[in-house]
Amino acid sequence: MSGERASEGGLYERLRAYEGRVAVAAGRGKDPVNEAMIRHWCEAMGDAHPGYTGPDAVAPPTMLQAWTMGGLSGHAGQHGRAGQHGRAAQHGRAGQATGSARSAAYEELTALLDGAGYTSVVATDCEQEYLRPLRVGDEITFDAVIESVSEQKTTKLGTGHFVTTRMDVRAGGELAGTHRFRILKYAPAHRKLKDKRPRPVVNRDNEGFWDGVRQHQLLIQRCAECSVLRFPWLPGCNACGAQEWDTVEARGEGTVYSYVVMHHPPFAGFTASDHAAGAAGPYAVGLIELVEGVRMVSNVVGVPADKVRIGMPVRLEFLRVDDDVELPVFRGGEG
């Protein structure tokens, strides 16, 4: 708990300082309450409530927030640049998307969160109370305060902070509704990674191996003392304990020493052994004995998983499994 906060370097204390500060001052609805916007809303929602049609229409109460939205043109002249806001910034056109009527304080709070890596935003809660109906012709004004900023929270989406604002919406100066809105500003968890191959863990002891893979070389460690080859990479020699080593590039030939076929559970990142299909399927995990004498675990590709056999000759190739990862795998030979 304290660890989480410590990792943010006192950010939470700085975020909390914004509680109670103005989020929107003297916002003005871009359009008075009008039949056309009400009709568009009702069409989208499939709402046929008779009270929402005709010149005497009231607006659907749940439209409350819609009257305060800046739309594409934004709330010009009211702290005009929304581009600092995470969502707008992602759109690349300052002020375009959110049309923010937000205060300098709110923009600062957002910038703090963005700066801490919490660049994504999702709305999580909306609590509205309707005090009087909005009628065609009503002019909308609104003010909002930053009600609270949560401690750092980790959700399925990622880690971040909840920011709650409370808005008073007025019609012709009269309080018509309150609107409490909560967003999560978060750093996205890389959920898509679960559909990918696990990332290799590269450290000081094995980075030479992965440097080799990038250059399409399969490098085997060789003890500088006793010349015994070893794989996987280790800091010291299992035979003599010496720590000095150099490398030998594998010729890329070997045989299947043993194997298993992975059926279940399916993982999207592991495609069928022929890698033709993009779908998950059974795949062969081979223990390959290289002609140099060391063994390594990798996929056997190019033959159906159920046709892999012990003793099958295989040849090294490098398989790009996604944008970030290339792996040494072994193609099964005929026979």
Next chain:
Amino acid sequence: MKGAPPPVRVPVRAGDELPPLTIEITRLLIVSGAIASRDYQDVHHDAAAAVEKGSPDIFMNILTTNGLVGRYITDHFGPRSVLRKVAIRLGAPNYPGDTMVLTGTVTHIEGDAVQVKVIGVNAIGRHVTGTVTVIVDQAADQGTGAV
């Protein structure tokens, strides 16, 4: 009174279950809801942008969910019903091709104010949980004959 609007409604009681409302989550609904609520966030209309931000597809915005929950309640309680409070929390996103089923249970009645707990479930899980307070003119809805 001939010509008076139907329905003669039985009194509302705590524990009443509202008939479910099934809503197909189409791209059209997501986009038209976003635009009708003047929400131009790209994740509500641009699939490629949504994917770039780690979402599998576009998804429904909170204002549309709010509108649908409100509609569900007033559809059930009739044209005289007036929403007083709608409080919702979002969970599993509504992606195109999914179906959301809204259900509601009356939890509390105080005078004309009926409180309903609403849950909207899609294929992933609970999209929305919420509490709605709606003013229901029960005497009027029951018609003169019932008084």
